[in-house]
Amino acid sequence: xxxxxxxxxxxxxxxxxxxxxxxxxxxxxxxxxxxxxxxxxxxxxxxxxxxxxxxxxxxxxxxxxxxxxxxxxxxxxxxxxxxxxxxxxxxxxxxxxxxxxxxxxxxxxxxxxxxxxxxxxxxxxxxxxxxxxxxxxxxxxxxxxxxxxxxxxxxxxxxxxxxxxxxxxxxxxxxxxxxxxxxxxxxxxxxxxxxxxxxxxxxxxxxxxxxxxxxxxxxxxxxxxxxxxxxxxxxxxxxxxxxxxxxxxxxxxxxxxxxxxxxxxxxxxxxxxxxxxxxxxxxxxxxxxxxxxxxxxxxxxxxxxxxxxxxxxxxxxxxxxxxxxxxxxxxxxxxxxxxxxxxxxxxxxxxxxxxxxxxxxxxxxxxxxxxxxxxxxxxxxxxxxxxxxxxxxxxxxxxxxxxxxxxxxxxxxxxxxxxxxxxxxxxx
Numbered sequence: 001x002x003x004x005x006x007x008x009x010x011x012x013x014x015x016x017x018x019x020x021x022x023x024x025x026x027x028x029x030x031x032x033x034x035x036x037x038x039x040x041x042x043x044x045x046x047x048x049x050x051x052x053x054x055x056x057x058x059x060x061x062x063x064x065x066x067x068x069x070x071x072x073x074x075x076x077x078x079x080x081x082x083x084x085x086x087x088x089x090x091x092x093x094x095x096x097x098x099x100x101x102x103x104x105x106x107x108x109x110x111x112x113x114x115x116x117x118x119x120x121x122x123x124x125x126x127x128x129x130x131x132x133x134x135x136x137x138x139x140x141x142x143x144x145x146x147x148x149x150x151x152x153x154x155x156x157x158x159x160x161x162x163x164x165x166x167x168x169x170x171x172x173x174x175x176x177x178x179x180x181x182x183x184x185x186x187x188x189x190x191x192x193x194x195x196x197x198x199x200x201x202x203x204x205x206x207x208x209x210x211x212x213x214x215x216x217x218x219x220x221x222x223x224x225x226x227x228x229x230x231x232x233x234x235x236x237x238x239x240x241x242x243x244x245x246x247x248x249x250x251x252x253x254x255x256x257x258x259x260x261x262x263x264x265x266x267x268x269x270x271x272x273x274x275x276x277x278x279x280x281x282x283x284x285x286x287x288x289x290x291x292x293x294x295x296x297x298x299x300x301x302x303x304x305x306x307x308x309x310x311x312x313x314x315x316x317x318x319x320x321x322x323x324x325x326x327x328x329x330x331x332x333x334x335x336x337x338x339x340x341x342x343x344x345x346x347x348x349x350x351x352x353x354x355x356x357x358x359x360x361x362x363x364x365x366x367x368x369x370x371x372x373x374x375x376x377x378x379x380x381x382x383x384x385x386x387x388x389x390x391x392x393x394x395x396x397x398x399x400x401x402x403x404x405x406x407x408x409x410x411x412x413x414x415x416x417x418x419x420x421x422x423x424x425x426x427x428x
Contacts, residue, residue, distance in 0.1 A: 001098050001363045013104060020111050020325040021102045033094040040087040044080055051076045096210045103360045106334040110324040117324035125317030127341055132404040136344035137395040138275035143406035144425040159265060159280045166424040171394045173417035178285045178310060178388040182256035192236040194260040198228050200239045203364040205331035220262045229262035234384045237288040242365035248372045252291035276391035285387040293381040296356050303385035304354040307338050313413040316400050317341040319348055333358045340396040351393050352386030
């Protein structure tokens with residue numbers, strides 16, 4: 001959420017953010033409610049002071065003077081109660097509207113309503129020239145008996161999967177490689193639960209308003225009303241320092257988070273129904289940073305660079321997109337996506353998103369730091385970037401490193417984690 005003071009002082013900027021991100025503009029309503037809240041607070045304080053003055057007079061008043069003073073005190077008390085009730089209602093409505101204002105996008109983000117306005121800013125790697133028609137990853141899984149989609153669908157339902165044998169080892173090797181790379185770059189590896197509270201999901205700032213039911217189409221809830229399954233380990237990492245004031249010298253805090261992740265994929269009906277692209281459960285290694293706001297651009301560049309390094313390590317062609325205002329979502333200042341080339345599908349597919357959130361999440365979680373010298377308490381900035389999401393990334397490795405007989409070459413960086421093997425699988 002944005003600071004109410006910022007909204008007061010920059011209404012046109014907020015209005016523009018609502019416009020270019022495609023959200024309803026509630027700026028005028030916020031300003032009206034904000035004025036009402038401040039007026040009610042002033043009225044309550046004035047009447048309370050007046051009541052206190054009358055109360056002190058009652059103690060020294062004679063019998064004749066006391067009665068009207070008591071009556072006036074009761075009258076003011078009733079007015080204060082009415083004002084406080086109105087204030088509570090207005091503050092609740094204002095809080096809801098403040099949670100409906102999107103983050104201000106950066107000036108260098110493309111303006112546009114959807115993903116058609118995204119801009120490719122970099123293309124890297126050489127697309128392999130195959131002397132055969134490259135297969136989609138699920139055909140290679142079939143050829144090697146590396147999964148059992150029909151049985152798993154029967155047992156667990158649609159959009160579930162299992163991996164078996166060497167390909168399951170490769171999936172784990174990719175995760176391990178990425179975790180080790182991040183640890184070597186100063187990230188603290190941290191395993192977080194997939195089970196969390198709905199409030200933690202809300203505090204990550206992906207959803208608008210204060211009614212948590214807005215998450216119902218995206219989030220798996222458990223039987224207990226206060227528990228749900230997280231769709232990304234960003235959710236839990238974002239709240240690890242809620243209500244804390246950290247010393248400035250502790251920043252930046254860099255986490256390499258890992259967890260199972262769960263998504264309903266409600267908006268993906270009919271899309272990528274075969275294979276490993278859109279599934280209800282997956283694993284994710286997430287880069288997450290708490291820093292000072294003035295460090296955000298530097299951290300964004302670093303996070304994006306690490307993901308690009310991983311793409312190079314795994315020997316996969318990729319492109320980087322600067323995401324448009326209408327596609328980046330509610331809580332982001334700017335976003336860059338990294339897409340891998342899938343030769344079997346003949347298209348680029350997103351493998352990771354690098355996002356600068358500014359103070360948006362920290363204002364929801366009340367995560368702050370104390371500035372050296374001034375001792376002033378300020379909100380942290382947060383950033384996140386997928387380091388690797390599996391099994392989607394595994395699918396990219398399979399398609400880019402496949403052979404005509406159905407075997408898959410192991411990228412050199414992963415071979416030490418695969419007991420030195422350079423190739424797995426054979427034609428069936």
